[in-house]
Amino acid sequence: MKHFLTLKDFTKEQLEEILHLAIQIKKETKEKIYKPYLPMQTLGMIFEKSSTRTRVSFETGIYQLGGVGLFLSANDIQLGRGEPIKDTARVISRMVDMVMIRNNSQKELEEFASHSKVPVINGLTDLFHPVQLMADYMTIMEYGLDKNLKVAYIGDGNNITHSWLMLASIMGFDLSVATPKGYEVDSKILADALNMAKKSGATIITTNDPKTAAKDATIVTSDTWVSMGQEEEKSKRIKEFEGFIVDAKLMKLASSKAKYLHCLPAYRGYEVSEEIFEKHSDIIFDEAENRLHAQKAIMVWLDQQR
Numbered sequence: 299m300k301h302f303l304t305l306k307d308f309t310k311e312q313l314e315e316i317l318h319l320a321i322q323i324k325k326e327t328k329e330k331i332y333k334p335y336l337p338m339q340t341l342g343m344i345f346e347k348s349s350t351r352t353r354v355s356f357e358t359g360i361y362q363l364g365g366v367g368l369f370l371s372a373n374d375i376q377l378g379r380g381e382p383i384k385d386t387a388r389v390i391s392r393m394v395d396m397v398m399i400r401n402n403s404q405k406e407l408e409e410f411a412s413h414s415k416v417p418v419i420n421g422l423t424d425l426f427h428p429v430q431l432m433a434d435y436m437t438i439m440e441y442g443l444d445k446n447l448k449v450a451y452i453g454d455g456n457n458i459t460h461s462w463l464m465l466a467s468i469m470g471f472d473l474s475v476a477t478p479k480g481y482e483v484d485s486k487i488l489a490d491a492l493n494m495a496k497k498s499g500a501t502i503i504t505t506n507d508p509k510t511a512a513k514d515a516t517i518v519t520s521d522t523w524v525s526m527g528q529e530e531e532k533s534k535r536i537k538e539f540e541g542f543i544v545d546a547k548l549m550k551l552a553s554s555k556a557k558y559l560h561c562l563p564a565y566r567g568y569e570v571s572e573e574i575f576e577k578h579s580d581i582i583f584d585e586a587e588n589r590l591h592a593q594k595a596i597m598v599w600l601d602q603q604r
């Protein structure tokens with residue numbers, strides 16, 4: 299049995315298999331062909347944090363696959379009142395067929411998984427957001443941008459950035475990460491990525507200069523400067539992230555064919571200008587839609603590994 303906790307646990311071939319399945323399932327869905335890949339299966343969906351895309355895509359996805367999603371807000375289940383995570387895992391995993399969790403801590407997610415009888419999917423933690431990156435790469439493939447791919451990530455060294463590091467180092471594309479001083483990526487995750495990059499041939503660069511990162515990029519991407527749980531740091535962060543907005547001036551340094559991606563929700567005037575966001579809104583909302591298709595493929599693939 300396999301879990302989907304971080305991209306690091308997967309080979310390039312496995313990720314490609316899931317991505318091709320996602321493209322096939324998307325095609326079927328567009329033709330209104332809903333094959334019951336997971337009949338009668340229940341997906342438990344535990345949320346400790348807010349969500350629009352993750353909740354809607356997983357709940358719709360499992361339904362389209364022939365199963366049902368169970369939305370479990372951490373505040374409404376006993377977990378929120380202190381029931382140990384390992385007991386929650388041992389109970390829920392006897393009743394459902396798969397679990398998706400969005401929580402504050404990768405460590406706790408891993409603890410849940412180690413006590414679960416069924417596959418567990420990471421729906422975002424403090425360290426990673428792997429399902430988002432599967433949708434991002436699927437979008438890159440659909441737009442034919444996966445050849446000679448050079449990604450520039452501009453902004454906070456957060457869960458999205460860490461997942462880009464993992465994806466690049468496994469798939470073997472070039473990634474430049476520009477963060478303000480003090481907001482760099484986790485050093486252990488960077489070391490892991492640099493190590494994996496030796497095998498895949500990825501070039502990974504970290505800098506404090508957005509212009510260096512953006513140069514000749516074929517994909518430019520950014521994420522909120524204030525992740526969920528960091529609301530108290532908002533005014534400090536806005537000051538310290540000055541100069542890290544992705545705007546027309548920065549995009550000019552990228553390749554003339556470059557596209558801008560955003561995992562959403564997006565805060566215009568901060569990590570991206572209104573102009574750049576709207577100019578690239580077609581690909582950004584394809585990226586959002588692909589959460590549905592990519593995650594359906596992840597669920598089907600995990601079911602096949604049992």
Ligand code: CP
Pocket residue numbers: 348349350351352353422430561562563
């Ligand atoms: N990108 C993403 O995960 O969005 P939600 O927080 O709305 O789920």
Ligand code: NVA
Pocket residue numbers: 422456457458521522524525526561562563
């Ligand atoms: N870094 C953001 C991603 C939201 C999808 C957060 O953790 O809030």
